[in-house]
Amino acid sequence: MSNILCDPEEAVEIDKLIKELTEKSNAIILYNDDVNSFDHVISCLQKYCKHSNEQAQQCALIVHNNGRCSIKEGNKKDLKPICEALLENQLSAVIE
Numbered sequence: 307m308s309n310i311l312c313d314p315e316e317a318v319e320i321d322k323l324i325k326e327l328t329e330k331s332n333a334i335i336l337y338n339d340d341v342n343s344f345d346h347v348i349s350c351l352q353k354y355c356k357h358s359n360e361q362a363q364q365c366a367l368i369v370h371n372n373g374r375c376s377i378k379e380g381n382k383k384d385l386k387p388i389c390e391a392l393l394e395n396q397l398s399a400v401i402e
Contacts, residue, residue, distance in 0.1 A: 333376040334389050337398035338369045347397065351377060354391045 334355075336347075344366050351362035355378045368375040377399075378388060385401050392399040 331379050332382050332401050334378040335400050336369050336375050336377045338373045339398050350395050354388050
């Protein structure tokens with residue numbers, strides 16, 4: 307096996323990419339409640355999670371039937387404002 311030589315800047319970029327790929331991904335988990343309508347949940351999923359109408363409907367049904375659903379994956383930094391917007395709209399959501 308041959309050694310691959312690269313300059314220090316390339317090594318830093320490679321290390322950064324490896325870290326990003328191996329970091330644990332987080333998810334927003336939406337929980338069922340007896341307060342919000344399907345239409346409200348679907349609307350919030352479309353607005354804040356950028357779901358299509360069909361995807362939002364499917365997530366709403368999963369939450370209704372299973373009590374919870376993973377609705378968005380990513381890193382905590384990106385998920386935090388989305389989760390906060392859902393909470394501000396009276397949805398029950400957490401980042402795990």
